[in-house]
Amino acid sequence: MPTAEQVFQDGLALGELRYQRCRWCAGRSAQLRLLCATCGGTEFDWKRSSGQGRIYRMAAPTSAGEAGGTAVVELDEGFRMNARLVPVPAHRLWPGAPVRLEVTEDGGALRAAFRPVAA
Template sequence: MSPDPRFDGPGPEEVWLTALKEGRFLLQHCRTCHACRFPPALVCGACGSSEIEWKEASGRGTIYSTTTVRERDNNYNVSLVDLAEGARMMSRVDGVSPDEVRIGMEVQARIVAEPEPIVLFAPSAGGAS
């Protein structure tokens, strides 16, 4: 029995974090069914294939849903973003008040160190769709 190549080298989470540290926003794409997935995993969530490759993301997305988290000193939003590539990820939209984030709003990703790098979004020039 030959070893499973999915376990050779760094795991999906490590690849994702290393890319972010390098300022690159990567997403996994299935070579079998062409689905894009997030969060990173060893197999495609759509078809179960292990034929996964990493591709640079456009960073473009649309708000699918959002909520405002209200704290005594600070309010912020938690949003689900439908990425142009087809995956959905949870993040937040910065640059506007949490109450201004709307479903359908077009956003653009950026990588921010907080202290580890994360993907955040800002409203894009296109606004709401």
């Protein structure tokens, strides 16, 4: 059986953001885990996110001009994840700003990043 990390990476290779949904309580998570954070369940289904969401909270202060940094992104499916933001002018980044998945490559590994989109 592939590991959770492999399933997640395979999704990114297809431009998909995959997340886990607990079979016991339907809790959702983009963090790869062995136990559900809500109920301790151990069975998950993989689901495909639309990749659309909003910035919930900026995780790192952004400087003026070109900025990237990381943020907590809340996906339309109702889960939150820490993710990198592609470098864009800082004025496009604020809590509530709509963002879209953009797969980036970092040292040979694919990563889920997000790009602000027009509201």
